[in-house]
Amino acid sequence: MSSPSPSIWSEVNTGVGNKNRYIRDFKLNKLLYLMMLPVIAYYIIFHYVPMYGALIAFKEYSPMKGILGSDWVGLKHFHDFFSSYYFTRILKNTLVISLYSLIFEFPAPILLALLINEVQSKTFKKVAQTITYMPYFISLVVICGIITDFTNADGIINRLFMLFGYDGQAMLQKPELFRPIYILSEIWQRIGWESIIYIAALMSIDQEQYEAARMDGASRLKQIFYITLPGILPTITIMFILRMGNMLNVGFEKIILLYNPVTYNTADVISSFVYRKGLLEFGWSYSSAVGLFNSVVNLALLVTANYISRKVNKSSLW
Incomplete structure (x- = not known):
């Protein structure tokens, strides 16, 4: 043998x-x-x-x-959802709000971290961080109550806009204003908290690189572009991949607290639709099919973003 x-x-x-x-x-x-x-x-x-x-x-x-x-019906609920009037509306709203969030809300904490990093006064840094962190720890119900009160017909924001010719109607009763209000309130609520990880990443950059750049005559703006941003790029990449994995998971709690039947055309998203169909109308199987579709699409986006990131800049989750 x-x-x-x-x-x-x-x-x-x-x-x-x-x-x-x-x-x-x-x-x-x-x-x-x-x-x-x-x-x-x-x-x-x-x-x-x-x-x-x-x-x-x-x-x-x-x-x-x-x-x-329970009786097996196969793909019946998926077919009903894909062929319904609501499919196009809620998919469009979810993608538009998610895209707006990616464009405006995702870069906001990065910019805040860069600004705080450039400030020399430690006292000012602490004050700025405390002020921007605070909204994240306020109850979402309270946050939505503040937004509703401020945008009502007699609210402070509405009164300011009336000085510039606004008609004075409650802002949350206007479908075209729901998305801007939602995105701006998301930035206000989350910018401080989400900047923590970027501030931590900035602390890990070798300070000798800045000293060498200053000796070579590099301005502070060039130091940001050639040292700071490349230094935190891996962190930005990981956070971007995670955000892509939650692209369709627009927070239904906040939307449910802010929207109303008048604004369904621009405010109703997949998660709020699942909540309404599953818990309010007792369509458990139908809402589960919609939720499963949402999860599968999120998984596909996560894998795709991770693959592209690994190929482009050699940084990925796995």
Whole structure:
């Protein structure tokens, strides 16, 4: 009998070596692995186990029959959704609002981080960061109440606009104004909190690069373009990929608190449609089909953005 080839022995030895390495690593860091258990349990219980409920998207779900006992209808709910009047409207609204958010809201915390980084006064930095962080920690219900009050017919923002010829009607009653109000309020609410990660990335840039650039006569603007932005580009790339993975997940809580039947044509998105159909009209299977479609599209966008990023600048999530 011929002896095994060296390549086979190499694979066996590699497998044994990896196994021993994992065991040794676990013994050395067993406390860290134990700390991971609650996180792993959370994701399994609240994110993976509920995926079993996605079956109702392919059934005519009845609470009396349960998930397994409900009648199987296949792709009926998907066909109904794709052929309905609402499909074009909510898909368009979701994409438009997500695109506006990507164009205007995504760069805002980057710009804020760059501005704070250029400020020399530590006191001013702390004050600016505190002021911009605060809206993120205010309850969303309170935020939406403030927005509603300020944009009402007798609200402070409405009164200011009336000085420039605005007709004085409540702004949230106008479909064409819903998207600007939503995007501007998102920037106001999230800019400070989302800038934290970029400020942290700025702290990791080697300060000797700035000293060398100043000695070469580079202005502060050139230092930003040739040192600061390239230094935080990997962080921007990762955040952009994550944002693409949530492209269609426009926050339904805020939209539900701000929109009304008058503004459905420009405000109704996939998540608010799922909420209305599933919880208010008890169309569990139909809303699950819509939600599943939303998740599949988000997954496709995430994989595509990650692939493009890996090919273009060698930075990606995996």
